[in-house]
Amino acid sequence: MVRRIPSCLGLFVVASSTLFIATLDARAKECVRYSSTPLGEQVDLLADPMPTFESGQVLTSFGAFAVKLRPAKQVVYPYKSSNDHDAGMGAVLAIEYVPAGTMRISLSAHARLSAIQDNVTLPQAEVEQTEGCPGELQAIDIRSAGGPLILQLSGSTQPRLKMLVAPAPPGLADGGQRELLRARR
Known part of the structure; x- marks a missing residue:
């Protein structure tokens, strides 16, 4: 026994x-x-430790990183949007190069997000939450033309959030499974 x-x-x-x-x-x-x-x-790309950036900094490439937010009223937002940039905590970041195609932006905390490329605010598709993605509280898909990308964040209640900018999963990048998405500007 x-x-x-x-x-x-x-x-x-x-x-x-x-x-x-x-x-x-x-x-x-x-x-x-x-x-x-x-x-x-x-590999969990949102696991600590990870590089932390502040508002106004430029990132060389997409990937996983943390963003130190500050009161949105203290952030200079270069592009106007329908988002209320005076609420909560916020930041503005630039990514030097994002490839053409559908990109997913995932956040560890709720925030209003605007993605700008070639001086145009990109349309967003909000991704519905799935239980299999712990730590991702908000995710959107954008269609990049390739090139620099500016991200404007506001309305967060957190002083720091984790962000992941990566190509969208293949089932969504080719237009499949669109029932999971709701178009939003």
């Missing part, structure tokens, strides 16, 4: 780890925040 306990424990560990890996694979398909390495390992 003593020998069966360790073997049962081993089976439990194998079953639990298999279930955990299957959960990560499912999350990787629904969430932009999970990525696979060439070796097949899952």
Whole structure:
């Protein structure tokens, strides 16, 4: 009987780890925040520590980063939008280059977001929440023409939020599964 306990424990560990890996694979398909390495390992792109930027800074590329917000009334917003830029906490960031195609912008806290490219505010498609994406409280898709991108944030209640700017999952990037999205300007 003593020998069966360790073997049962081993089976439990194998079953639990298999279930955990299957959960990560499912999350990787629904969430932009999970990525696979060439070796097949899952990586959480929004895990700490991560680079932190402040309003007015320029990022060289898209990716995962934290944004230190300040009172929106102290932020200089270069583009007017329908968002109330006087409310809550905010920031303005520029990304030097974003490739052409559908990009997903995920936030760890709620905020009003405007994405500007070539002096035009890009239309946004709000992505409905999925339970498989913990830590992503808000996500939008935009269609980039390629080139620099300006992000204007306002209305957040948090002094710091995490942001992930990445290509949208393939099922959405080609126009499929559009029932998950609601168009919003």
